[in-house]
Amino acid sequence: xxxxxxxxxxxxxxxxxxxxxxxxxxxxxxxxxxxxxxxxxxxxxxxxxxxxxxxxxxxxxxxxxxxxxxxxxxxxxxxxxxxxxxxxxxxxxxxxxxxxxxxxxxxxxxxxxxxxxxxxxxxxxxxxxxxxxxxxxxxxxxxxxxxxxxxxxxxxxxxxxxxxxxxxxxxxxxxxxxxxxxxxxxxxxxxxxxxxxxxxxxxxxxxxxxxxxxxxxxxxxxxxxxxxxxxxxxxxxxxxxxxxxxxxxxxxxxxxxxxxxxxxxxxxxxxxxxxxxxxxxxxxxxxxxxxxxxxxxxxxxxxxxxxxxxxxxxxxxxxxxxxxxxxxxxxxxx
Numbered sequence: 001x002x003x004x005x006x007x008x009x010x011x012x013x014x015x016x017x018x019x020x021x022x023x024x025x026x027x028x029x030x031x032x033x034x035x036x037x038x039x040x041x042x043x044x045x046x047x048x049x050x051x052x053x054x055x056x057x058x059x060x061x062x063x064x065x066x067x068x069x070x071x072x073x074x075x076x077x078x079x080x081x082x083x084x085x086x087x088x089x090x091x092x093x094x095x096x097x098x099x100x101x102x103x104x105x106x107x108x109x110x111x112x113x114x115x116x117x118x119x120x121x122x123x124x125x126x127x128x129x130x131x132x133x134x135x136x137x138x139x140x141x142x143x144x145x146x147x148x149x150x151x152x153x154x155x156x157x158x159x160x161x162x163x164x165x166x167x168x169x170x171x172x173x174x175x176x177x178x179x180x181x182x183x184x185x186x187x188x189x190x191x192x193x194x195x196x197x198x199x200x201x202x203x204x205x206x207x208x209x210x211x212x213x214x215x216x217x218x219x220x221x222x223x224x225x226x227x228x229x230x231x232x233x234x235x236x237x238x239x240x241x242x243x244x245x246x247x248x249x250x251x252x253x254x255x256x257x258x259x260x261x262x263x264x265x266x267x268x269x270x271x272x273x274x275x276x277x278x279x280x281x282x283x284x285x286x287x288x289x290x291x292x293x294x295x296x297x298x299x300x301x302x303x304x305x306x307x308x309x310x311x312x313x314x315x316x317x318x319x320x321x322x323x324x325x326x327x328x329x330x331x332x333x334x
Contacts, residue, residue, distance in 0.1 A: 003029055004029050004030075004031060005027065005029055005030040005031070005068050005069065005285070005288055005289075006031055006033045006066060006067045006068045006069070007023065007030055007031065007032045007033065007067060007068070007069055007070075007071060008032075008033060008034045008035075008036070008052075008061060008062075008065060008067040008069070008070045008071070008086075008091070009032055009034070009035040009036070009046060009050070009052070009070075009071050009073065010036050010058055010061075010070055010071065010072045010073060010074050010082050011036070011037060011071075011072065011073030011074040011075075011096075012035050012036070012037035012039070012042040012043050012045065012046035012073075013037075013042065013073065013158065014157070014158075015073045015096055015123075016035070016046060016071065016073040017046070017049070017050075018277050019071055019073065019094070019123075019277065019281060020032060020046075020049070020050040022275065022277055022278050022281040022282075023281060023285070024050070025275075025278070026278065026281060026282050026285060027281075027285045030285065031051060031052075032046075032047075032050045032051045032052045033051070033052045033053070033065055033066070033067055034047075034052045034053045034054075034055060034061050034064075034065040034067065035047045035050070035052055035053075035054055035055070036054075036055040036056065036057070036058045036061045037054075037056065038056055039056075040054065040056050043055060043056060052065075053065065058082055058085065059085065062085055062086070062089060062091075067091055068091065068092060068288065069091060069092040069093070069094060069119075069284075069288055070082075070083075070086045070091050070092070070093055070094065071094045071096075072086070072093065072094070072095045072096060073096045074096075075160050075166055075167070076098060076100060076101055076166065076167055076168060076172070076173070077100065077101050077102075077165075077166060079095060079096070079098070079099055079100045079106075079109075080099060080100035080102060080105035080106050080108065080109045081105070083095055083099075083109045083113070083120075084108065084109055084112055086118075087109070087112045087113050087116050087118055087120075088112070088116075090116060090118060091118065092118045092119040092120065092287075092288060093113065093118060093119070093120040093121065093300070094121050094123060094281075094284050095120065095121065095122050095123065095300070095303070096122075096123050097122055097123055097124055097176055097177070097180075097303065097306070097307070098122075098168070098172055098173075098176055098303070098306070098307040098310060098311075099122065099300065099303055099304055099307045100307070101165075101168050101172070101311070103304075103307065103308060103311055103328075103329070103332035104332045104333065106304055106307055107304065107329075107332060107333050109300065110300045110301055110304050113300050114300075114301075119284075119287045119288060119291070119293055119296065120296075120299060120300045121280070121283065121284050121287070121296045121298060121299065121300075122298045122299070122300060122302070122303025122306075123277075123280050123298075124176075124177060124180040124181070124280075124298040124303065124306065125177075125276060125277050125279065125280040126177050126178075126180070126181045126254070126256075127180065127181060127184055127280075127297045127298055128279030128280040128282070128283055128297060129258075129272050129276065129279055130258065130259075130270065130271075130272045130273060130274070130279075131254050131255065131256075131257070131258040131259040131270065131271075131272050132181060132184070132254055132259070134258070134259040134270045135185060135245070135252045135253075135254045135259045136184060136185055138250070138252050138259070138261055139185055139245060139247065139252055142247055143221070143222060143223075143247065143248075144185065144186045144219075144221070144222075144223040144245050144246065144247055145223060145224075145246045145247060145248070146223065146224060146225065146226075146244075146245075146246040147182050147185075147186050147217065147219070147223050147224070147225030147226070147243070147244070147245055147246075148225065148226050148243070148244040148246070149175065149178040149179065149182060149225065149226065149227040149228070149242075149243050149244075150178075150227070150228045150229065150241065150242055151170070151174055151175050151178060151228075151229045151241040152228075152229065152230050152233055152237055152239050152241075153170065153174065153229070153230065153231060153233060153237065154231065154232075154233050154234060154235045154237055155204065155207065155231055155235075156173070156174075156231065159206075161173060161209075162204070162206065162207045162208060162209055163208045163209065164208060164209045164210065165208075167209075168310070168311070168314060169196070169209055169210050169213065169231075169314065170209075170210070170213055170229040170230070170231050171194070171213050171215065171227070171229060171310050171313050171314065172307075172310040172311060172313075172314060174229065175213070175227055175229045175241075175310070176306055176307070176309075176310045177241070178227065178241060178243050179227065179306055179309050179310060180298070180302075180303075180306035181243050181254060182217075182219075182225060182243060182245075183302075183305065183306060183309070184297075185243075185245055185252075186219045186221060186223045186225070186245065187219050187220050187221035187223070188219065188220045188221075188305065188325070189217050189218070189219055189220070189309045189325055190218045190219060190220045190324070190325060190326075191217070191218045191322050191323065191324050191325065192215055192216070192217055192218075192309060192312050192313050192316055192322065192323055192325065193215070193216045193316055193321070193322040193323070194213070194214065194215045194216075194313040194314070194316040194317040195214050195317055195320075196210040196212065196213050196214075196317040197210060197211055197212045198210065198211075199211055200212060200232065201232045209231060210231070210317075211230060211231055211232035212228075212229075212230050212232060213227075213228065213229040213230065213313075213317075214226070214227075214228050215227040215228070215313050215316075217309075227313075240255055240256055240257070241255065241256055242254070242255045243255075249263065249264075250262060250263045256272075256276060257271055257272060258270050258271035258272045280298075283295045283296055283297065284296070305325075305329075308325060308328060308329050308332070309325060311328075312325055312328045315328065
């Protein structure tokens with residue numbers, strides 16, 4: 001790749017602006033050459049703030065703009081479609097999570113990206129933080145007895161996320177970060193058994209999603225786990241997300257602030273020293289600079305597996321039965 005890195009930004013909302021800000025901070029050679037949103041006003045705001053031309057049609061943007069890499073920060077149901085269009089043109093991918101609500105479409109994207117040989121990353125940014133790195137080192141492959149994941153929240157800030165058919169609910173849109181993190185530490189999930197409630201505290205007539213989520217997980221390496229989440233709480237809730245890993249002689253906790261270690265000698269803490277989304281952007285830029293995929297900890301194939309766990313939870317809640325992950329993936333791939 002030449003010294004300059006030409007970026008196309010698909011989506012012009014909150015995450016697109018966060019990633020653009022990080023790119024400006026860490027990659028002076030990266031230039032946003034175009035921005036696309038169904039809202040012409042948002043697309044123009046993005047282009048005005050960070051540079052490039054504004055588009056409302058991603059196909060036209062691809063036809064008229066030369067780019068090295070695409071940041072896909074659009075609503076979830078468009079991820080695989082836009083990603084496939086980029087891969088067909090040999091464009092490298094920075095993909096917001098999850099890959100898609102359609103697991104078969106996500107599988108096609110993974111296969112196409114591998115065949116095209118493009119660099120492709122799913123933005124599970126927790127795995128690029130100092131807290132995660134510390135936790136992974138503290139566990140270092142040792143047997144984990146229990147995984148406990150929780151994320152309590154309020155109604156999402158974007159209206160399209162209020163619809164389960166657009167965003168998939170909290171497990172798919174938010175707790176998926178913790179599920180992915182747990183896979184990095186405790187290994188792949190074997191089965192998931194989920195129960196959701198139906199708008200138990202429904203104050204908004206146009207909220208079409210679940211309020212409470214409870215998952216039981218079994219990991220292939222022997223750990224069992226629980227994952228809980230809620231969209232029902234008040235906006236001021238300050239109890240942040242956390243992932244706990246219980247071992248014989250220690251408990252390791254990862255939060256969005258860093259990592260903690262609990263042992264008989266007391267508690268030690270390590271805090272993240274840089275912005276939460278910087279590590280994942282740095283990794284992608286380094287991969288682009290060098291052509292080396294080793295910088296990418298969450299390639300599409302891994303992101304596909306985390307997406308499958310979250311979608312399998314939705315399926316389990318629907319049918320009231322445990323779902324075997326390998327069988328679920330095989331069914332979507334057939």
